[in-house]
Amino acid sequence: xxxxxxxxxxxxxxxxxxxxxxxxxxxxxxxxxxxxxxxxxxxxxxxxxxxxxxxxxxxxxxxxxxxxxxxxxxxxxxxxxxxxxxxxxxxxxxxxxxxxxxxxxxxxxxxxxxxxxxxxxxxxxxxxxxxxxxxxxxxxxxxxxxxxxxxxxxxxxxxxxxxxxxxxxxxxxxxxxxxxxxxxxxxxxxxxxxxxxxxxxxxxxxxxxxxxxxxxxxxxxxxxxxxxxxxxxxxxxxxxxxxxxxxxxxxxxxxxxxxxxxxxxxxxxxxxxxxxxxxxxxxxxxxxxxxxxxxxxxxxxxxxxxxxxxxxxxxxxxxxxxxxxxxxxxxxxxxxxxxxxxxxxxxxxxxxxxxxxxxxxxxxxxxxxxxxxxxxxxxxxxxxxxxxxxxxxxxxxxxxxxxxxxxxxxxxxxxxxxxxxxxxxxxxxxxxxxxxxxxxxxxxxxxxxxxxxxxxxxxxxxxxxxxxxxxxxxxxxxxxxxxxxxxxxxxxxxxxxxxxxxxxxxxxxxxxxxxxxxxx
Numbered sequence: 001x002x003x004x005x006x007x008x009x010x011x012x013x014x015x016x017x018x019x020x021x022x023x024x025x026x027x028x029x030x031x032x033x034x035x036x037x038x039x040x041x042x043x044x045x046x047x048x049x050x051x052x053x054x055x056x057x058x059x060x061x062x063x064x065x066x067x068x069x070x071x072x073x074x075x076x077x078x079x080x081x082x083x084x085x086x087x088x089x090x091x092x093x094x095x096x097x098x099x100x101x102x103x104x105x106x107x108x109x110x111x112x113x114x115x116x117x118x119x120x121x122x123x124x125x126x127x128x129x130x131x132x133x134x135x136x137x138x139x140x141x142x143x144x145x146x147x148x149x150x151x152x153x154x155x156x157x158x159x160x161x162x163x164x165x166x167x168x169x170x171x172x173x174x175x176x177x178x179x180x181x182x183x184x185x186x187x188x189x190x191x192x193x194x195x196x197x198x199x200x201x202x203x204x205x206x207x208x209x210x211x212x213x214x215x216x217x218x219x220x221x222x223x224x225x226x227x228x229x230x231x232x233x234x235x236x237x238x239x240x241x242x243x244x245x246x247x248x249x250x251x252x253x254x255x256x257x258x259x260x261x262x263x264x265x266x267x268x269x270x271x272x273x274x275x276x277x278x279x280x281x282x283x284x285x286x287x288x289x290x291x292x293x294x295x296x297x298x299x300x301x302x303x304x305x306x307x308x309x310x311x312x313x314x315x316x317x318x319x320x321x322x323x324x325x326x327x328x329x330x331x332x333x334x335x336x337x338x339x340x341x342x343x344x345x346x347x348x349x350x351x352x353x354x355x356x357x358x359x360x361x362x363x364x365x366x367x368x369x370x371x372x373x374x375x376x377x378x379x380x381x382x383x384x385x386x387x388x389x390x391x392x393x394x395x396x397x398x399x400x401x402x403x404x405x406x407x408x409x410x411x412x413x414x415x416x417x418x419x420x421x422x423x424x425x426x427x428x429x430x431x432x433x434x435x436x437x438x439x440x441x442x443x444x445x446x447x448x449x450x451x452x453x454x455x456x457x458x459x460x461x462x463x464x465x466x467x468x469x470x471x472x473x474x475x476x477x478x479x480x481x482x483x484x485x486x487x488x489x490x491x492x493x494x495x496x497x498x499x500x501x502x503x504x505x506x507x508x509x510x511x512x513x514x515x516x517x518x519x520x
Contacts, residue, residue: 001028003066003184003212004049006238009058011044018044019055020236026229028063031206031213033223033245036233037480038452042216043073045233046186049214062184069182071174073189073216073451086164086172087157090148093179094140100132136181143179150201151175151194152366166403167193167367178205187215191222192477195366195503218481220245221505259312266309273299328468329392330357332497333378338387340377347373350387353516357392357468360491360498362508365518371501372402374518375473378499391469395497398467402474402501404454409447413437413457416446421464435460451478459487468496476504 004026011019018041026032034042047053048060050070062068084092091098107125110116136143148154151171156164161172170193177185185206191199203225206213217223223230223245230241230248239255241248277296284292333355341347347370355361363371376382377389379399391397406416417428432442435456449457455478462470470491476484488510491498502508508515 003028003063005061007059010056012056022238024231024238024240030229031227032229033227034216034231037482038450040233066183068184069177069180070186071177071190084161086159086161089161090176093176097135097137100128103128147175147178183211185213191219256312263309263311326466328394331392332357332395332469334390336388338384340384357497360511360513362512362515363501363518369518371518395469396467397469398462399471400458400475404458406446411446412443414442420461455479470498472500476507
């Protein structure tokens with residue numbers, strides 16, 4: 001049965017069209033990954049499926065009476081005003097079940113009365129109980145405990161939801177959606193704020209999920225583990241692959257080779273036809289023969305009617321970065337017997353480590369273990385309570401935080417770049433073009449940039465400086481997969497020292513020469 005579908009979808013926001021004939025169908029029980037570059041239209045498709053946006057042309061449909069659970073990537077500002085505890089937010093998922101349970105208790109009391117219309121009350125009781133059972137009312141305690149444990153929410157249950165960090169709110173919202181067991185799950189970047197154990201738990205949960213799942217994710221390992229179908233949105237249209245992310249890569253390469261061969265064959269045919277037209281006109285002029293002009297005209301008409309194929313490789317441009325660094329001290333970082341913590345919450349106790357030039361080190365560990373705190377200690381944003389954190393001679397740090405902001409959020413991309421890098425407008429445009437900021441894109445305001453665009457702009461500025469120690473806090477959270485792969489290649493070639501925090505298992509496996517596990 002078709003759960004969701006889009007047929008010949010077109011959507012234009014006043015600039016370049018986002019959707020230009022997108023079509024796909026998703027069937028009951030399928031787990032589908034929606035992939036594509038940042039700005040390709042993935043979130044737009046979600047908004048169309050949810051009815052938040054309408055198509056300019058085409059049709060969208062979902063199965064009648066199907067319940068939909070939606071996890072959005074960006075938090076709602078009204079969350080700051082939510083007075084509920086985390087436990088109360090989670091238990092809202094069972095509001096209908098609790099109402100049915102209360103009705104069952106009320107009916108039981110009424111049936112116990114001497115003058116009760118027992119037969120009528122029993123009929124209603126049976127109907128309510130059937131609905132209660134259908135909603136798995138007897139299993140809600142088990143479901144609640146399982147999901148709370150899976151997302152490690154026990155310490156937060158009594159906390160005010162409004163006071164949580166953005167990442168914690170996202171996890172609570174995801175848990176609440178899963179507790180509701182909707183027929184269709186729409187998940188926009190569900191893995192961004194999950195540590196490794198949470199990711200693995202969610203993978204196992206989704207593999208066994210009884211409903212239909214459509215998710216946007218840049219986590220290649222997660223997509224491989226969970227999806228049975230992949231939809232690639234590119235140039236406004238959708239290509240459907242009946243397999244996981246790795247299958248889609250292999251199949252897409254095969255299709256690209258086939259398309260390129262067809263494109264080259266057509267190019268040769270067009271060149272041959274143009275050459276024939278030129279010859280016929282030449283022969284017609286030389287022999288004053290109208291037949292040759294007629295043949296030339298026939299070929300011209302055939303050329304006009306021909307559907308010209310596009311070079312598939314021309315639309316496959318990747319980010320081209322160039323990381324360079326001047327060598328500094330061989331001893332990049334030395335931490336000796338360092339302790340740090342907050343009241344009733346020690347984080348590091350006599351912690352020691354050394355980092356040497358050229359190493360690529362990944363910090364791993366659960367959320368809240370202290371990874372970002374260690375970064376702050378190294379950057380000098382906070383001071384250790386005892387021990388020492390010492391950077392080597394001539395070490396120049398470049399840092400990209402998890403949440404990126406700019407000095408003036410209303411400034412354009414071009415203005416933001418020039419405020420930090422002294423250069424001409426032409427020089428700035430040349431650099432920014434390598435990071436996908438081409439043409440009018442340099443006039444976009446900083447506060448309107450997507451998460452991925454912010455990372456790219458920060459990288460563009462950072463790479464103009466002579467850094468030899470690069471620190472990255474979850475650098476791939478908001479970058480599309482194509483850019484992740486290019487970033488990986490660039491970082492592998494980076495001759496300086498790299499220290500990063502990441503939950504992206506592909507990213508870690510490719511880059512990390514050394515791992516440090518930070519535990520609570």
